[in-house]
Amino acid sequence: MPHTSIAPRGVYLITPDETDSTRLLERVKPLLAGTTWLQYRNKAVDAPTRLAQAQALQALCTEAGVPLIINDDAALAQAVGAAGVHLGEDDGDIAAARALLGPQAIIGASCYDELGLAQRAVQAGASYVAFGAFFPSRSKLTPRRASLGLLRQSAALGVPRVAIGGLTPDNSRPVVDAGADLIAVISGVFAEDDPVAALQAYRRCFHID
Numbered sequence: 591m592p593h594t595s596i597a598p599r600g601v602y603l604i605t606p607d608e609t610d611s612t613r614l615l616e617r618v619k620p621l622l623a624g625t626t627w628l629q630y631r632n633k634a635v636d637a638p639t640r641l642a643q644a645q646a647l648q649a650l651c652t653e654a655g656v657p658l659i660i661n662d663d664a665a666l667a668q669a670v671g672a673a674g675v676h677l678g679e680d681d682g683d684i685a686a687a688r689a690l691l692g693p694q695a696i697i698g699a700s701c702y703d704e705l706g707l708a709q710r711a712v713q714a715g716a717s718y719v720a721f722g723a724f725f726p727s728r729s730k731l732t733p734r735r736a737s738l739g740l741l742r743q744s745a746a747l748g749v750p751r752v753a754i755g756g757l758t759p760d761n762s763r764p765v766v767d768a769g770a771d772l773i774a775v776i777s778g779v780f781a782e783d784d785p786v787a788a789l790q791a792y793r794r795c796f797h798i799d
Contacts, residue, residue: 598718598750600626601792602772604661606780607634611643615650617780622654624789626772627696629676631661644670657696664690674698674717679707684714698752702734705743712747719747720774723755724765741769759791766795 603625608614614632622628628651630644644660648670651658657673660666664687667675674696675687687697699711701719708719721736721744736755744751753765754774762773773792782788 597771598626599771600624600773600796600798601779601789602627602629602752602754602774603779603789604629604631604774604776605647606776607632609634609639611639611646614643615646617785618647619650620786621779621789622650622656624786624793625654625656627657627659627673629659629661629774630672631776640666641669644672648672659696659698667691667695676700676720684711684716688715703736703740705740708744708747712749716749718750718752718772719744720752720754722753722774724753725756725758725761738764738768741765745769757792759788759795762792762795 601624603621605614605618608617630647632640632643644666648658659674659676660672661676662678662681664675664682668690674691676698677684677687678700684697684699688695691697696717697715698718698720699716701708701711701721703721711719721740723734724736741751750771751769752772752774753770757765757773757775758778766773773795775792779785779788
């Protein structure tokens with residue numbers, strides 16, 4: 591069964607591919623006060639470094655009261671005691687992740703531009719679904735395009751919906767108004783000269799100061 595008791599709203603911050611672990615923590619720590627969920631995603635380091643970084647981020651998140659979600663790796667989420675895992679289309683089985691992490695884990699699924707994929711994910715036990723990209727992204731190639739109509743249609747799923755892909759403070763408000771509970775951001779915060787100010791600008795799309 592999906593984890594239906596969660597009702598998050600706000601910014602779902604995703605970590606950048608930072609190879610310097612100390613710098614990663616320095617970049618993330620001042621942002622946690624304004625972050626609803628944090629996802630650890632790093633495609634640029636090896637497995638031991640991912641473990642060390644995830645452990646350090648879990649400690650920061652515990653102190654800040656922010657759930658840590660691990661990208662693509664349910665075993666790593668279990669190893670560090672993270673709140674959950676986010677799985678892409680080819681990153682593992684939702685039911686297997688649920689069995690490994692337990693009934694209270696937050697398990698997310700990338701559903702791109704497909705309502706049917708989201709429906710199947712929820713049936714398999716996903717806690718939330720993520721749609722995107724809504725706009726061209728600075729972080730990775732995003733050939734699939736999600737629509738505002740998809741957010742409206744997916745309201746009946748009964749789980750939180752995450753929007754991702756090229757979202758800025760200027761274009762996010764219609765996405766939120768269409769039903770996105772969380773806005774997932776990487777470069778829109780971390781690539782800015784003032785990441786804290788950038789994060790606050792996203793929060794205002796939810797009428798959060």
